Amino acid sequence: MSIRVVVADDQELVRAGFGMILDAQPDIEVVAEAGDGAQAIAAVRAHRPDLLLLDIRMPIMDGIEAARVICADGDCRVLMLTTFDLDDYVYDALRAGASGFLLKDVRRDDLVHAVRVVAAGESLLAPSITTKLIADFTSRAAPPPAVPSSGPSSGRLSVLTGRERETLWMIARGLSNAEIAREMVVSEHTVKTHVSNVLTKLGLRDRVQAVIAAYETGLITPGAATGP
Template sequence: MTIRLLVVDDDPLVRAGLAFMLGGAADLEIVGEGADGSEVPSLVDRLAPDVVLMDIRMPTVDGLTATEELRSRPGAPEVVVLTTFHADEQVLRALRAGAAGFVLKDTPPAEIVAAVRRVASGDPVLSPVVTRQLMTHVADPAHDRASDPRRRRALARLGELAEREREVVLAVGRGRSNAEIAATLYMSVPTVKTHVSRILAKLSLNNRVQIALLAHDAGLLDEET
Protein backbone atom coordinates (compact mmCIF):
# COMPACT_ATOMS: atom_id res chain seq x y z
CA MET A 1 0.00 0.00 0.00
CA THR A 2 1.29 3.45 -0.89
CA ILE A 3 1.12 5.98 1.94
CA ARG A 4 -0.03 9.41 0.80
CA LEU A 5 1.93 12.11 2.62
CA LEU A 6 1.32 15.86 2.95
CA VAL A 7 4.22 18.04 4.16
CA VAL A 8 3.36 21.37 5.85
CA ASP A 9 6.20 23.73 6.79
CA ASP A 10 6.71 27.45 6.23
CA ASP A 11 10.35 26.96 5.24
CA PRO A 12 10.61 25.99 1.55
CA LEU A 13 14.07 24.51 2.10
CA VAL A 14 12.73 22.22 4.82
CA ARG A 15 9.85 21.15 2.58
CA ALA A 16 12.22 20.46 -0.30
CA GLY A 17 14.57 18.52 1.96
CA LEU A 18 11.78 16.39 3.38
CA ALA A 19 10.32 15.74 -0.04
CA PHE A 20 13.75 14.68 -1.31
CA MET A 21 14.45 12.43 1.69
CA LEU A 22 11.03 10.81 1.90
CA GLY A 23 10.32 10.62 -1.81
CA GLY A 24 12.91 7.87 -2.17
CA ALA A 25 10.82 5.41 -0.15
CA ALA A 26 8.95 3.10 -2.50
CA ASP A 27 5.82 3.02 -0.33
CA LEU A 28 5.57 6.80 0.27
CA GLU A 29 4.06 9.34 -2.10
CA ILE A 30 4.41 13.07 -1.41
CA VAL A 31 1.00 14.23 -2.65
CA GLY A 32 1.46 17.89 -1.76
CA GLU A 33 3.11 20.61 0.28
CA GLY A 34 1.76 23.47 2.37
CA ALA A 35 3.42 26.60 3.73
CA ASP A 36 0.99 27.41 6.55
CA GLY A 37 -1.61 25.77 8.75
CA SER A 38 -4.33 27.81 7.07
CA GLU A 39 -3.81 25.75 3.91
CA VAL A 40 -4.27 22.39 5.61
CA PRO A 41 -8.09 21.97 5.37
CA SER A 42 -8.25 22.61 1.63
CA LEU A 43 -5.14 20.54 0.92
CA VAL A 44 -6.51 17.60 2.90
CA ASP A 45 -9.88 17.84 1.15
CA ARG A 46 -8.24 17.94 -2.27
CA LEU A 47 -5.35 15.52 -1.81
CA ALA A 48 -6.70 13.01 0.75
CA PRO A 49 -3.36 12.26 2.47
CA ASP A 50 -2.99 9.38 4.90
CA VAL A 51 -0.44 11.25 7.03
CA VAL A 52 0.38 14.95 7.51
CA LEU A 53 3.87 16.01 8.59
CA MET A 54 3.06 19.27 10.40
CA ASP A 55 5.50 21.97 11.49
CA ILE A 56 4.60 23.57 14.83
CA ARG A 57 5.79 27.13 14.20
CA MET A 58 4.12 28.81 11.21
CA PRO A 59 3.25 32.50 10.79
CA THR A 60 -0.51 32.67 10.19
CA VAL A 61 -2.04 29.47 11.56
CA ASP A 62 0.42 27.45 13.61
CA GLY A 63 0.66 23.69 13.42
CA LEU A 64 -0.97 23.19 16.81
CA THR A 65 -4.14 25.00 15.81
CA ALA A 66 -4.13 23.25 12.45
CA THR A 67 -3.74 19.87 14.16
CA GLU A 68 -6.60 20.56 16.58
CA GLU A 69 -8.91 21.60 13.76
CA LEU A 70 -7.88 18.72 11.51
CA ARG A 71 -8.16 15.96 14.11
CA SER A 72 -11.66 17.15 15.08
CA ARG A 73 -12.88 16.23 11.60
CA PRO A 74 -14.29 12.75 10.86
CA GLY A 75 -11.92 10.56 8.88
CA ALA A 76 -9.00 12.92 9.46
CA PRO A 77 -5.51 11.80 8.42
CA GLU A 78 -2.91 11.05 11.06
CA VAL A 79 -0.62 13.93 12.08
CA VAL A 80 3.06 13.75 12.96
CA VAL A 81 4.38 17.01 14.40
CA LEU A 82 7.71 18.36 13.16
CA THR A 83 9.72 20.30 15.69
CA THR A 84 13.23 21.51 16.47
CA PHE A 85 12.80 20.81 20.19
CA HIS A 86 11.72 17.73 22.10
CA ALA A 87 10.44 18.88 25.48
CA ASP A 88 7.90 21.66 25.30
CA GLU A 89 4.29 22.26 26.32
CA GLN A 90 3.49 22.84 22.66
CA VAL A 91 4.32 19.22 21.89
CA LEU A 92 2.00 18.10 24.68
CA ARG A 93 -0.76 20.27 23.26
CA ALA A 94 -0.30 18.62 19.87
CA LEU A 95 -0.50 15.17 21.45
CA ARG A 96 -3.64 16.14 23.37
CA ALA A 97 -5.14 17.34 20.10
CA GLY A 98 -4.64 13.91 18.56
CA ALA A 99 -1.23 14.03 16.90
CA ALA A 100 0.20 10.53 16.66
CA GLY A 101 3.60 11.75 17.86
CA PHE A 102 6.42 14.06 16.94
CA VAL A 103 9.77 13.87 15.21
CA LEU A 104 12.67 16.29 15.34
CA LYS A 105 13.62 17.95 12.08
CA ASP A 106 17.15 16.62 12.40
CA THR A 107 15.92 13.04 12.79
CA PRO A 108 17.63 10.67 10.32
CA PRO A 109 15.50 10.17 7.18
CA ALA A 110 15.07 6.44 7.78
CA GLU A 111 13.54 7.15 11.20
CA ILE A 112 11.11 9.71 9.77
CA VAL A 113 10.06 7.17 7.13
CA ALA A 114 9.57 4.56 9.85
CA ALA A 115 7.48 7.04 11.86
CA VAL A 116 5.23 7.75 8.88
CA ARG A 117 4.78 4.03 8.27
CA ARG A 118 3.87 3.42 11.89
CA VAL A 119 1.20 6.08 12.12
CA ALA A 120 -0.23 5.05 8.76
CA SER A 121 -0.71 1.58 10.20
CA GLY A 122 -2.44 2.98 13.28
CA ASP A 123 0.44 2.99 15.79
CA PRO A 124 1.62 6.16 17.55
CA VAL A 125 5.28 7.06 17.10
CA LEU A 126 5.67 8.21 20.69
CA SER A 127 5.61 5.61 23.45
CA PRO A 128 3.67 6.29 26.67
CA VAL A 129 6.98 6.12 28.56
CA VAL A 130 8.46 8.95 26.48
CA THR A 131 5.20 10.86 26.86
CA ARG A 132 5.48 10.62 30.63
CA GLN A 133 9.09 11.82 30.52
CA LEU A 134 7.95 14.78 28.43
CA MET A 135 5.11 15.61 30.83
CA THR A 136 7.46 15.40 33.81
CA HIS A 137 9.96 17.71 32.11
CA VAL A 138 7.44 20.49 31.47
CA ALA A 139 5.47 20.10 34.71
CA ASP A 140 5.35 23.02 37.12
CA PRO A 141 6.61 21.67 40.47
CA ALA A 142 4.61 24.32 42.33
CA HIS A 143 1.37 23.37 40.63
CA ASP A 144 -1.21 21.65 42.85
CA ARG A 145 -2.43 18.85 40.61
CA ALA A 146 -4.86 17.58 43.25
CA SER A 147 -7.09 20.61 42.63
CA ASP A 148 -6.46 20.76 38.89
CA PRO A 149 -9.69 20.92 36.83
CA ARG A 150 -7.96 18.76 34.23
CA ARG A 151 -7.48 16.06 36.85
CA ARG A 152 -11.14 16.19 37.82
CA ARG A 153 -12.20 15.94 34.19
CA ALA A 154 -9.85 13.01 33.60
CA LEU A 155 -11.20 11.15 36.63
CA ALA A 156 -14.76 11.78 35.47
CA ARG A 157 -13.96 10.38 32.03
CA LEU A 158 -12.33 7.30 33.54
CA GLY A 159 -15.52 6.83 35.53
CA GLU A 160 -17.24 5.95 32.25
CA LEU A 161 -15.10 2.82 31.97
CA ALA A 162 -15.53 -0.63 33.43
CA GLU A 163 -13.05 -1.67 36.11
CA ARG A 164 -11.15 -3.93 33.71
CA GLU A 165 -10.87 -1.10 31.20
CA ARG A 166 -9.46 1.21 33.87
CA GLU A 167 -6.83 -1.42 34.65
CA VAL A 168 -5.86 -1.44 30.98
CA VAL A 169 -5.66 2.38 31.00
CA LEU A 170 -3.24 2.24 33.92
CA ALA A 171 -1.12 -0.39 32.17
CA VAL A 172 -1.01 1.65 28.96
CA GLY A 173 -0.02 4.68 31.02
CA ARG A 174 2.86 2.68 32.44
CA GLY A 175 4.10 2.10 28.91
CA ARG A 176 3.34 -1.61 28.74
CA SER A 177 2.84 -3.38 25.42
CA ASN A 178 -0.23 -5.47 24.66
CA ALA A 179 1.72 -8.64 25.43
CA GLU A 180 2.90 -7.24 28.77
CA ILE A 181 -0.62 -6.11 29.66
CA ALA A 182 -1.96 -9.55 28.78
CA ALA A 183 0.57 -11.24 31.05
CA THR A 184 -0.02 -8.81 33.92
CA LEU A 185 -3.82 -8.87 33.79
CA TYR A 186 -4.14 -12.56 32.85
CA MET A 187 -5.91 -12.10 29.55
CA SER A 188 -5.13 -12.85 25.92
CA VAL A 189 -3.49 -10.31 23.60
CA PRO A 190 -6.64 -10.14 21.38
CA THR A 191 -8.67 -9.35 24.50
CA VAL A 192 -6.26 -6.54 25.40
CA LYS A 193 -6.59 -5.14 21.88
CA THR A 194 -10.38 -5.28 22.21
CA HIS A 195 -10.24 -3.40 25.52
CA VAL A 196 -7.94 -0.74 24.05
CA SER A 197 -10.26 -0.29 21.05
CA ARG A 198 -13.27 0.06 23.35
CA ILE A 199 -11.46 2.59 25.54
CA LEU A 200 -10.55 4.69 22.50
CA ALA A 201 -14.14 4.56 21.25
CA LYS A 202 -15.80 5.26 24.62
CA LEU A 203 -13.56 8.23 25.40
CA SER A 204 -13.25 9.53 21.80
CA LEU A 205 -9.45 9.22 21.90
CA ASN A 206 -7.17 8.80 18.92
CA ASN A 207 -4.35 6.57 20.14
CA ARG A 208 -2.51 4.98 23.05
CA VAL A 209 -0.54 8.17 23.71
CA GLN A 210 -3.79 9.94 24.56
CA ILE A 211 -4.71 7.07 26.89
CA ALA A 212 -1.38 7.58 28.65
CA LEU A 213 -2.02 11.33 28.86
CA LEU A 214 -5.42 10.67 30.43
CA ALA A 215 -3.90 8.32 33.00
CA HIS A 216 -1.33 10.99 33.86
CA ASP A 217 -3.93 13.75 34.08
CA ALA A 218 -6.04 11.62 36.43
CA GLY A 219 -3.06 11.19 38.76
CA LEU A 220 -2.91 7.43 38.28
CA LEU A 221 0.84 7.54 37.69
CA ASP A 222 1.75 9.96 40.47
CA GLU A 223 3.17 7.28 42.71
CA GLU A 224 5.64 6.30 39.98
CA THR A 225 6.98 9.75 39.00
Protein backbone atom coordinates (compact mmCIF):
# COMPACT_ATOMS: atom_id res chain seq x y z
CA MET A 1 0.00 0.00 0.00
CA SER A 2 1.36 3.40 -1.00
CA ILE A 3 2.08 6.22 1.42
CA ARG A 4 -0.26 9.03 0.38
CA VAL A 5 1.39 12.46 0.64
CA VAL A 6 0.36 16.10 0.24
CA VAL A 7 3.19 18.56 -0.44
CA ALA A 8 2.64 22.16 0.72
CA ASP A 9 5.11 24.94 -0.11
CA ASP A 10 4.52 28.43 -1.48
CA GLN A 11 7.47 28.09 -3.87
CA GLU A 12 6.25 26.20 -6.92
CA LEU A 13 9.67 24.87 -7.94
CA VAL A 14 10.36 23.53 -4.45
CA ARG A 15 6.91 21.98 -4.27
CA ALA A 16 7.24 20.38 -7.70
CA GLY A 17 10.75 19.14 -6.98
CA PHE A 18 9.79 17.39 -3.76
CA GLY A 19 6.69 16.02 -5.46
CA MET A 20 8.66 14.48 -8.31
CA ILE A 21 11.19 12.89 -5.94
CA LEU A 22 8.47 11.32 -3.82
CA ASP A 23 6.23 10.29 -6.71
CA ALA A 24 9.14 8.41 -8.27
CA GLN A 25 9.17 6.00 -5.31
CA PRO A 26 7.20 2.77 -5.74
CA ASP A 27 5.66 3.04 -2.27
CA ILE A 28 4.84 6.78 -2.21
CA GLU A 29 2.06 8.67 -4.01
CA VAL A 30 1.72 12.46 -4.03
CA VAL A 31 -2.04 13.00 -4.07
CA ALA A 32 -2.11 16.81 -3.97
CA GLU A 33 -0.04 19.99 -3.71
CA ALA A 34 -0.78 23.23 -1.86
CA GLY A 35 0.67 26.75 -1.99
CA ASP A 36 -0.36 28.02 1.45
CA GLY A 37 -1.57 26.81 4.82
CA ALA A 38 -5.25 27.14 4.05
CA GLN A 39 -4.85 25.13 0.85
CA ALA A 40 -2.89 22.51 2.80
CA ILE A 41 -5.76 22.06 5.25
CA ALA A 42 -8.27 21.81 2.40
CA ALA A 43 -6.10 19.26 0.56
CA VAL A 44 -5.69 17.10 3.65
CA ARG A 45 -9.41 17.14 4.35
CA ALA A 46 -10.22 16.30 0.72
CA HIS A 47 -7.63 13.57 0.13
CA ARG A 48 -7.03 12.13 3.62
CA PRO A 49 -3.30 11.50 3.08
CA ASP A 50 -1.04 9.64 5.45
CA LEU A 51 1.44 12.50 5.62
CA LEU A 52 1.67 16.22 4.91
CA LEU A 53 5.05 17.67 3.92
CA LEU A 54 4.55 21.26 5.07
CA ASP A 55 6.64 24.42 4.79
CA ILE A 56 6.75 26.46 7.99
CA ARG A 57 6.45 29.93 6.48
CA MET A 58 3.71 30.39 3.88
CA PRO A 59 1.16 33.09 2.96
CA ILE A 60 -2.53 33.20 4.01
CA MET A 61 -1.88 30.80 6.90
CA ASP A 62 1.59 29.73 8.01
CA GLY A 63 2.64 26.13 8.41
CA ILE A 64 2.55 26.20 12.20
CA GLU A 65 -1.12 27.16 12.35
CA ALA A 66 -1.93 24.71 9.55
CA ALA A 67 -0.13 21.93 11.42
CA ARG A 68 -2.08 22.75 14.58
CA VAL A 69 -5.41 22.44 12.72
CA ILE A 70 -4.43 19.29 10.81
CA CYS A 71 -3.01 17.46 13.82
CA ALA A 72 -6.16 18.27 15.79
CA ASP A 73 -8.33 17.09 12.89
CA GLY A 74 -7.19 13.52 12.56
CA ASP A 75 -4.50 10.98 11.80
CA CYS A 76 -2.48 12.75 9.10
CA ARG A 77 1.11 13.11 10.26
CA VAL A 78 3.00 16.32 9.57
CA LEU A 79 6.63 16.65 8.50
CA MET A 80 7.76 20.28 8.49
CA LEU A 81 10.16 21.94 6.06
CA THR A 82 12.40 24.75 7.26
CA THR A 83 15.62 26.62 6.48
CA PHE A 84 18.44 27.55 8.83
CA ASP A 85 17.19 31.12 9.12
CA LEU A 86 13.79 29.83 10.26
CA ASP A 87 15.07 27.74 13.18
CA ASP A 88 13.12 29.90 15.66
CA TYR A 89 9.92 28.38 14.26
CA VAL A 90 10.83 24.73 14.68
CA TYR A 91 9.94 24.42 18.35
CA ASP A 92 6.52 26.00 17.75
CA ALA A 93 5.96 23.58 14.88
CA LEU A 94 6.72 20.57 17.07
CA ARG A 95 4.45 21.93 19.78
CA ALA A 96 1.71 22.24 17.15
CA GLY A 97 1.88 18.48 16.66
CA ALA A 98 4.39 17.99 13.86
CA SER A 99 6.29 14.70 13.96
CA GLY A 100 9.59 16.17 12.86
CA PHE A 101 11.23 18.53 10.45
CA LEU A 102 13.62 18.64 7.52
CA LEU A 103 15.88 21.36 6.23
CA LYS A 104 14.94 22.42 2.70
CA ASP A 105 18.36 21.46 1.38
CA VAL A 106 17.73 17.85 2.42
CA ARG A 107 19.26 15.18 0.20
CA ARG A 108 16.94 13.12 -1.98
CA ASP A 109 17.49 9.87 -0.08
CA ASP A 110 17.01 11.59 3.30
CA LEU A 111 13.72 13.11 2.14
CA VAL A 112 12.37 9.73 1.07
CA HIS A 113 13.60 8.09 4.27
CA ALA A 114 12.00 10.80 6.41
CA VAL A 115 8.62 10.39 4.73
CA ARG A 116 8.71 6.64 5.26
CA VAL A 117 9.78 6.94 8.90
CA VAL A 118 7.15 9.51 9.86
CA ALA A 119 4.38 7.78 7.89
CA ALA A 120 5.19 4.59 9.78
CA GLY A 121 4.34 6.32 13.04
CA GLU A 122 7.83 7.26 14.20
CA SER A 123 9.25 10.75 14.58
CA LEU A 124 12.26 12.27 12.93
CA LEU A 125 14.68 12.51 15.83
CA ALA A 126 17.72 10.66 14.54
CA PRO A 127 19.77 13.64 13.28
CA SER A 128 21.68 15.22 16.15
CA ILE A 129 20.58 18.67 15.03
CA THR A 130 17.00 17.83 15.94
CA THR A 131 17.75 17.10 19.57
CA LYS A 132 19.99 20.16 19.85
CA LEU A 133 17.32 22.43 18.41
CA ILE A 134 14.61 21.06 20.68
CA ALA A 135 16.91 21.58 23.65
CA ASP A 136 17.59 25.15 22.54
CA PHE A 137 13.94 26.05 22.04
CA THR A 138 12.87 24.46 25.29
CA SER A 139 15.62 26.37 27.07
CA ARG A 140 14.17 29.59 25.69
CA ALA A 141 10.81 28.55 27.08
CA ALA A 142 12.37 28.58 30.56
CA PRO A 143 11.78 25.01 31.77
CA PRO A 144 11.98 24.16 35.47
CA PRO A 145 15.30 23.04 37.00
CA ALA A 146 16.59 19.63 36.00
CA VAL A 147 15.42 16.58 37.90
CA PRO A 148 17.97 13.75 38.10
CA SER A 149 16.82 10.54 36.46
CA SER A 150 17.02 8.76 39.80
CA GLY A 151 15.34 11.51 41.78
CA PRO A 152 11.68 12.11 42.61
CA SER A 153 9.27 12.53 39.72
CA SER A 154 7.63 15.82 38.92
CA GLY A 155 3.85 15.76 39.20
CA ARG A 156 3.44 15.10 35.49
CA LEU A 157 5.96 12.26 35.45
CA SER A 158 4.73 10.59 38.64
CA VAL A 159 2.50 8.29 36.55
CA LEU A 160 5.59 6.65 35.04
CA THR A 161 7.43 3.66 36.46
CA GLY A 162 11.17 3.93 36.99
CA ARG A 163 11.88 2.07 33.75
CA GLU A 164 9.43 4.23 31.81
CA ARG A 165 11.03 7.36 33.23
CA GLU A 166 14.45 6.07 32.21
CA THR A 167 13.09 5.32 28.73
CA LEU A 168 11.77 8.88 28.41
CA TRP A 169 15.15 10.26 29.44
CA MET A 170 16.87 8.19 26.75
CA ILE A 171 14.33 9.22 24.11
CA ALA A 172 15.14 12.84 24.98
CA ARG A 173 18.82 12.09 24.41
CA GLY A 174 17.91 11.06 20.86
CA LEU A 175 18.46 7.31 21.26
CA SER A 176 16.67 4.86 18.97
CA ASN A 177 14.81 1.83 20.33
CA ALA A 178 17.78 -0.40 19.51
CA GLU A 179 20.17 1.92 21.36
CA ILE A 180 17.85 2.13 24.36
CA ALA A 181 17.63 -1.67 24.41
CA ARG A 182 21.43 -1.91 24.55
CA GLU A 183 21.66 0.70 27.30
CA MET A 184 18.97 -0.98 29.42
CA VAL A 185 20.06 -4.54 28.52
CA VAL A 186 16.55 -5.55 27.45
CA SER A 187 14.91 -6.56 24.18
CA GLU A 188 13.65 -4.04 21.61
CA HIS A 189 10.16 -5.43 22.18
CA THR A 190 10.41 -4.43 25.85
CA VAL A 191 11.59 -0.96 24.85
CA LYS A 192 8.66 -0.58 22.46
CA THR A 193 6.35 -1.44 25.33
CA HIS A 194 8.00 1.15 27.58
CA VAL A 195 7.78 3.80 24.84
CA SER A 196 4.12 3.01 24.21
CA ASN A 197 3.38 3.26 27.94
CA VAL A 198 5.18 6.61 28.20
CA LEU A 199 3.19 8.07 25.30
CA THR A 200 -0.12 6.72 26.59
CA LYS A 201 0.34 7.76 30.22
CA LEU A 202 1.52 11.27 29.34
CA GLY A 203 -1.06 11.73 26.56
CA LEU A 204 1.61 12.29 23.90
CA ARG A 205 1.29 11.84 20.13
CA ASP A 206 4.80 10.57 19.38
CA ARG A 207 8.49 10.64 20.33
CA VAL A 208 8.89 14.30 19.36
CA GLN A 209 6.33 15.33 21.95
CA ALA A 210 8.01 12.97 24.41
CA VAL A 211 11.29 14.86 23.96
CA ILE A 212 9.54 18.17 24.54
CA ALA A 213 7.85 16.79 27.66
CA ALA A 214 11.19 15.57 29.01
CA TYR A 215 12.67 19.06 28.70
CA GLU A 216 9.61 20.90 29.94
CA THR A 217 9.38 18.77 33.08
CA GLY A 218 13.09 19.21 33.73
CA LEU A 219 13.84 15.49 33.36
CA ILE A 220 16.69 16.49 31.08
CA THR A 221 18.31 19.86 30.55
CA PRO A 222 19.53 21.61 27.37
CA GLY A 223 23.05 20.48 26.58
CA ALA A 224 22.56 17.07 28.23
CA ALA A 225 20.98 15.44 25.19
CA THR A 226 24.05 13.39 24.28
CA GLY A 227 24.91 12.09 27.73
CA PRO A 228 23.68 11.65 31.34
